[in-house]
Amino acid sequence: MSRLLIEGGARLNGKVNISGFKNAAVAIIPATLLSGDKCIVDNLPLIRDVFILKDIMKDLGAEIELNDDGVMTVDTSMIKKCNASSELSQKLRASYYLLGAGLARFKEVEVAYPGGCNIGNRPIDQHIKGFEALGAKVEIEHGIIRAKADKLTGAKIYLDIVSVGATINIMLAAVMAEGKTIIENAAKEPHIVDVANFLNSMGADIRGAGTDIIKINGVKELHGCTYSVIPDQIEAGTYMIAAAATKGDVVIDNVIPKHLEPVTAKLRELGVEVVEYGDSIRVTGTDKIKSANIKTLPYPGFPTDLQQPMTVLLTQAEGTSIVTESIFEGRFKYVDELKRMGAKIKVEGRTAVVEGPKQLSSAKVMATDLRAGAAFVIAGLISDGVTEIGNIYHVDRGYEKIEYKLMNLGAKIKRIEE
Numbered sequence: 001m002s003r004l005l006i007e008g009g010a011r012l013n014g015k016v017n018i019s020g021f022k023n024a025a026v027a028i029i030p031a032t033l034l035s036g037d038k039c040i041v042d043n044l045p046l047i048r049d050v051f052i053l054k055d056i057m058k059d060l061g062a063e064i065e066l067n068d069d070g071v072m073t074v075d076t077s078m079i080k081k082c083n084a085s086s087e088l089s090q091k092l093r094a095s096y097y098l099l100g101a102g103l104a105r106f107k108e109v110e111v112a113y114p115g116g117c118n119i120g121n122r123p124i125d126q127h128i129k130g131f132e133a134l135g136a137k138v139e140i141e142h143g144i145i146r147a148k149a150d151k152l153t154g155a156k157i158y159l160d161i162v163s164v165g166a167t168i169n170i171m172l173a174a175v176m177a178e179g180k181t182i183i184e185n186a187a188k189e190p191h192i193v194d195v196a197n198f199l200n201s202m203g204a205d206i207r208g209a210g211t212d213i214i215k216i217n218g219v220k221e222l223h224g225c226t227y228s229v230i231p232d233q234i235e236a237g238t239y240m241i242a243a244a245a246t247k248g249d250v251v252i253d254n255v256i257p258k259h260l261e262p263v264t265a266k267l268r269e270l271g272v273e274v275v276e277y278g279d280s281i282r283v284t285g286t287d288k289i290k291s292a293n294i295k296t297l298p299y300p301g302f303p304t305d306l307q308q309p310m311t312v313l314l315t316q317a318e319g320t321s322i323v324t325e326s327i328f329e330g331r332f333k334y335v336d337e338l339k340r341m342g343a344k345i346k347v348e349g350r351t352a353v354v355e356g357p358k359q360l361s362s363a364k365v366m367a368t369d370l371r372a373g374a375a376f377v378i379a380g381l382i383s384d385g386v387t388e389i390g391n392i393y394h395v396d397r398g399y400e401k402i403e404y405k406l407m408n409l410g411a412k413i414k415r416i417e418e
């Protein structure tokens, strides 16, 4: 198991380049299954989730290559059926997008129940509700999800809960259904728009992505395309928070500032200087961070994926901050480890009360999930002594070359491979 060692105390300084968005990439790769033509996808992040999906696609029979610049060439013409029930599919959340894409192309699909971050109950009832409305039969048995349809027909689907995964999965399943599908109460995250743009580049007819009503006119078939994935707003937000926490001065490059508005607004409330440029953001820390309350919400609210890194920053704020996690009930598991580093945080249900400022002290901690790992990296950067973070494979699921990017900003960090 690899570990990260971080010697705290350095103020981050310089420029960091943001990679392509994990959560868009992991939907777009399965979406290439929708056409038998070749697709070229660039600006893919070189992260573990992308590598696993590449292996899954290869196992299905795709000809697939990914180069060191994040350009993937995929040809799925040889795939005859979509059976992704191996252990690989359990290693990430996004393998569930093979359900929507496989159903649309083959009318029959089998995928192992997805894994992903252990941050609470993560049901897929809304995905299933959508597939069934389109005419599929879905069953789950022995950890395998099977979906089958004689024919997919457009339908009106109201999501009972705003779900990113269900919105994307239903879009995938509906693109070639007969007639019109309307998804109401759809999620509006930037990667919903990115996936819709990718599908439209393949010849789909999707309108309204980015609003809460998405309309999909089914088309007969899709064709190949060349597409570039949007920058990762969560990776960018993590570096913005790290810059603020270390009282540094960092330009976060290759971003879409609009996607980062909830983070920018919150950092400004804390007294941190944030300046937006065309495709970059400069964050300049302050010695006196103000306290603030945060509630995670679907986009454009504050993203749950940045709750953990943000909570670390709030340990440095003067006074009491209240963090409310409204998306995933189990997303405070990392707090116990943070307390071992000296943080004063009290969790009650979905709320964490953070008292600051507290000088954090180094400790040996275990990443319990992807963003918990990122939070510990930030905690390590501002602790005295050397922090050791285990289970780094979680972090590698979503952060490309994290130690190199941080080293370039002046952090003292190294990876120990074992």
Ligand SMILES: CC(=O)N[C@H]1[C@@H](OP(=O)(O)OP(=O)(O)OC[C@H]2O[C@@H](n3ccc(=O)[nH]c3=O)[C@H](O)[C@@H]2O)O[C@H](CO)[C@@H](O)[C@@H]1O
Pocket (backbone or CB within 6 Å): 023, 024, 026, 093, 094, 121, 122, 123, 124, 125, 126, 127, 128, 161, 162, 163, 164, 165, 166, 187, 304, 305, 327, 328
């Ligand atoms: C690969 C990917 O893109 N992952 C993101 C995606 O996860 P994911 O797609 O799993 O998250 P959802 O948006 O679906 O989940 C939101 C809420 O809806 C609930 N729910 C979801 C589906 C369902 O069928 N039934 C149901 O009750 C979930 O338990 C959760 O409370 O969005 C989350 C919320 O922004 C992010 O934290 C994840 O990084």
Ligand SMILES: C=C(OP(=O)(O)O)C(=O)O
Pocket (backbone or CB within 6 Å): 092, 093, 094, 115, 116, 117, 118, 119, 305, 370, 371, 398
């Ligand atoms: C929860 C996350 O990922 P996943 O849905 O892939 O587990 C995340 O990116 O923070």
